[in-house]
Amino acid sequence: MLERAQSAARLLSQGADRARDTLLLLVATELTRWRICPEKWRRIPTPVANRVLSDARLIFVRTETIRYAWRWIGKTLGSRYFVLDGDWDEERDPLEPHKTIEELFVRGIPYRATEQYAYMMKNMRAGWYGGSYWCKTPEEIDAYFERLVKAYADIHDHGYKTQKELGLPGEDEILVVINREGDLMLGPGGTHRLDIARRLGIDVLPVLVYGVHYLWVRDRLREHGGDILGAIRQSLRRLDCRAGMKPHSPMP
Numbered sequence: 001m002l003e004r005a006q007s008a009a010r011l012l013s014q015g016a017d018r019a020r021d022t023l024l025l026l027v028a029t030e031l032t033r034w035r036i037c038p039e040k041w042r043r044i045p046t047p048v049a050n051r052v053l054s055d056a057r058l059i060f061v062r063t064e065t066i067r068y069a070w071r072w073i074g075k076t077l078g079s080r081y082f083v084l085d086g087d088w089d090e091e092r093d094p095l096e097p098h099k100t101i102e103e104l105f106v107r108g109i110p111y112r113a114t115e116q117y118a119y120m121m122k123n124m125r126a127g128w129y130g131g132s133y134w135c136k137t138p139e140e141i142d143a144y145f146e147r148l149v150k151a152y153a154d155i156h157d158h159g160y161k162t163q164k165e166l167g168l169p170g171e172d173e174i175l176v177v178i179n180r181e182g183d184l185m186l187g188p189g190g191t192h193r194l195d196i197a198r199r200l201g202i203d204v205l206p207v208l209v210y211g212v213h214y215l216w217v218r219d220r221l222r223e224h225g226g227d228i229l230g231a232i233r234q235s236l237r238r239l240d241c242r243a244g245m246k247p248h249s250p251m252p
Helices: 002-014 016-033 046-057 099-105 115-126 138-158 191-199 214-224 228-239
Strands: 058-062 068-070 081-084 092-094 175-178 184-186 204-213
Touching: 046 058, 046 081, 046 204, 046 228, 058 228, 081 214, 099 115, 099 138, 099 191, 115 138, 138 191, 204 214, 214 228
Parallel strands: 068 184, 081 204, 175 204
Antiparallel strands: 058 204, 068 092, 175 184
């Protein structure tokens, strides 16, 4: 492997992009080829895992199994590492009903009168776009809420569809992480849609696995054997409950 890494490094003189892709393929190949010691891979970079796992990260799960929201702000899981050790999974909160969804679709409050709208407008005017959901103008905030209203109507009338079925990027699915016990926690994306699905009685919905705890991976490797990413793929397949299910059931 050292010789291959040295060869890949020499490609830097031929272009950074080519060298990066070669290095990623090299590491991914070695991870899937070797029956490696799990202690060696407490952290696996997200690009490497995504390259090997690909569509296996998209699974269908029972909505009721997502009971906690992970405190993801400032964490490197997902953004940098797909497999990560440490205590990051202990930072979580019970998943509560979303106030904005309550205001819009239960109490019937116009979106411009919601607390979230005022919050986003305040942050947009202050130049803190992270707090305005990256909306930089009032028109963009209006468009944000109009998409949310449309999403609710579409899910109500036609059931919950994957982002790919809607013609949107697959990375925009509801994001979940898997803790050391194998429990699903809501990650940094899909809070509104998950709450909508729960309120409309959607039993099964698609999610994208954003990252997993090393201890869960270690146990799965001991269970399945083989290579570490192969064990993750097999375990994600077992979590997927789409076989025999109908996740897109519309409301009556």
